[in-house]
Amino acid sequence: MDKKKKKAIESKGYRVGSVDEFLGLSADEMEYIELKLSLSQALTKHRKKSKLTQAQLAKRLKSSQSRVAKMENGDPSVSVDLLIKSLLALGADKNSIAKAII
Amino acid sequence: MDKKKKKAIESKGYRVGSVDEFLGLSADEMEYIELKLSLSQALTKHRKKSKLTQAQLAKRLKSSQSRVAKMENGDPSVSVDLLIKSLLALGADKNSIAKAII
DNA sequence: TGACAATATGTCAGATCTGACATAATATAA
């Protein structure tokens, strides 16, 4: 398990349901977090391929550097919607998004 | 273009940005809506495969029938997060979710 | 046809997410 996944999963920020498993997360919750994390990592990859800093990407997205940092780190306050919109803004297409989450 | 896609795209419900194109949606916004719609359709497919009514699925999700209906119809008030969580609750895995959005 | 089941639509209070800001931590180069 790599550093980012560990960080996101250990995060106390996630509001979890009632079924207790590893660290209080259900299997579905785990899968959801892993999927989000995959998109986070894809975002970092695409940003770097485009040779943009987080601040530059933030400007393009009409967002802020801090939010981009949160996106790339799988922060619980970031939605999959925002990740997908950001990936699309970086030129990712359906296929590469689909590939990222597998 | 099938009925559902047309409905979602024509929907006045979507809050759109500044770049005007077909019906006032940018290319990225279009792609995002299409991706959401693909997940909507996958949800309907999975629900029917499980032989559940919208009300039964709603109960499993701790949600409501009306929200399930909105999910399946690509309503703008439904997030990709909710669609993905619902698909996972229906037993869909990463691969089938990825396949759905291609 | 009528009765019932299933799905769709509209609304809203409460919950969650977002951009923005400040500031801390870490990298990179001189």
Next chain:
DNA sequence: TTATATTATGTCAGATCTGACATATTGTCA
């Protein structure tokens, strides 16, 4: 090392999403 650039973290008001409810519409079957 010291600057400077880049990334990370914490917070919060305003925006968006959610579950729930009422109700309308559509489907199904006798």
